Amino acid sequence: MKALFVNGSPRRNWNTHKMLASAMQGAQDSGVECELVNLYELPAFRGCMSCFACKLKNAKTNGLCAIRDSLRPVLEKALESDIIVAGSPIYFSHPTGLTYSFLERLMFPVLSYNGKYDPETHTMDSRILTRTIHTAMIYTMGYPDEEGIKDFGYPEMFRENSRFLGQLFGTCETLYAYNTYQFSDYSRYDVAEGIEPMKAKWRDEKFPEDLKKAYELGQRLAEKAKGRRD
Ligand SMILES: Cc1cc2nc3c(=O)[nH]c(=O)nc-3n(C[C@H](O)[C@H](O)[C@H](O)COP(=O)(O)O)c2cc1C
Incomplete structure (x- = not known):
């Protein structure tokens, strides 16, 4: 049983x-072989180039993006895994550019344009993978209010990413942590008074709960992958 954890934060x-790391610990403690990749430490790579090599008749790509660059070994590992967990900070209401480049190149090659089409609903069975890979997205964000996140449309964005991953890989869970602590020394940065103590309190009291939820997510994914739960 293998799991790949993909860090889409530059930090x-x-x-x-x-x-x-906490989700990985949860999976590891449940007997899963885990690896974590930091996307920003790879030599420069791009998102999907729309080359459509993966959509050619008799394409030999087998769900793997045809572009040969620094991301390819990561995509290979992802397809050999039973669990894929991608994490990203929210930048301007979206996952980071590199996270999304990774997701494009992970998802597009496993999406078939030649599935069974239903003309009534315009839906298509677009999955090419024959086995389930349990996936999850973990987001972190600085915004301090969970209700406000709803006003910005984050839940819809989370749902949409999860829908694609779930449709193409079998399952997808979402976990997020908000009001994150942003700098190691707030005194060096031009930040309104009162922010640091509010963030520090949250970091000390609430973030450990988020880490625990991440640990439990890792455990849950491991159990699912071992077939004990669905
Ligand atoms: C370029 C940039 C844009 C950001 N945009 C948002 C945003 O739209 N909403 C939000 O809640 N936080 C935003 N943040 C804050 C980060 O999402 C937050 O600090 C996150 O936890 C950082 O993750 P890291 O600690 O793993 O780097 C932004 C940070 C940066 C650097």
Whole structure:
């Protein structure tokens, strides 16, 4: 049983990486072989180039993106895994550019244009993978109010990413942490008074709960992958 954790934050050992590391610990403690990749440490790579090599008749790509660059080994590992967990900070209401480049190149090659089409609903059985890979998205964000997140449309964005991953890989869970602590030394940055103590309190009291939820997510995915739960 293998799991791949993909850090889409440019920062190591910060919020997103910590959430992923905690989920990884949960999976590891449940007997899963785990690996974590930091996307921003790979030599430059691009998102989907719309080359359509994966949509050619008799394409030999087998669900793997045809572009040969630094992301390819990561995509290979993802397709060999039983669990894929991608984590990203929210930048301007979306996952980071590199997270999305990774997702484009992970998802598009496993999406078939030649599935059974229903003309009534315009839906298509677009899955090419024959086995389930349990997936999850973990987001971290600075915004301090969960209700406000709803006003910005984040839940719809989470749902949409989850819908694609679930449709193409079999299952997808979403976990997020908000009001994250942003700098190691707030005194060096031009930030309104009162923000640091509010963030520090949240980091000390609430973020550990988020880390625990991430740990439990890792455990749950491991159990699902082992077939004990659905
Ligand atoms: C370029 C940039 C844009 C950001 N945009 C948002 C945003 O739209 N909403 C939000 O809640 N936080 C935003 N943030 C804050 C980060 O999402 C937050 O600090 C996150 O936890 C950082 O993850 P990290 O600690 O793993 O780097 C932004 C941060 C940066 C650097």
